[in-house]
Amino acid sequence: MLDENNQEEIFVDCDKTGVIYHNWQEDKIKTLELAQSYARLEDDDRATKCVECGTYLDFYYDLETGVHKLRRANFCKQPLCPMCIKRKQKKIYGQMSKIMNVLSDDYAFVFLTLTQKNVSGEDLADEIDNLMNGWKRLVNRN
Ligand SMILES: [Zn+2]
Secondary structure, eight states: OOOTTTTTTOOOOHHHHEEEEEOHHHHHHHHHHHHHHHHHHHHHHHHHHHHHHTTEEEEOOTTTTOOOOEEOOOOOOTTTHHHHHHHHHHHHHHHHHHHHHHHHOOOOOOOOOOOOOOHHHHHHHHHHHHHHHHHHHHEEEE
């Protein structure tokens, strides 16, 4: 779609009030830098995929609401691609939000980070058992 200056319109990921959720241009620039790195490593297949990532976007357009919804695209799905990482992150966030909204009626959430010194492989099972038993004692106390 062309704008009033006859240039390709740049879509912005924003809500109806104009609040921008994400600047995809910054991620595309990082993806192109990743492509240069792949090219330096002579991995032309990955470099090409990164260069072409997100260059084709096909949207549904709701005439009544003016909302665009992505229908098809050519994302590269490379594990290190900043654009694909951000898309995957948003997808997982949306899925987790739905799950947490349903569960929040019956459960409270706790953010917990457990750390432990590294142990040898032969001691790992016992170490995990000790951690789990300690966690169970802590939960049952409260
Ligand atoms: Zn990508």
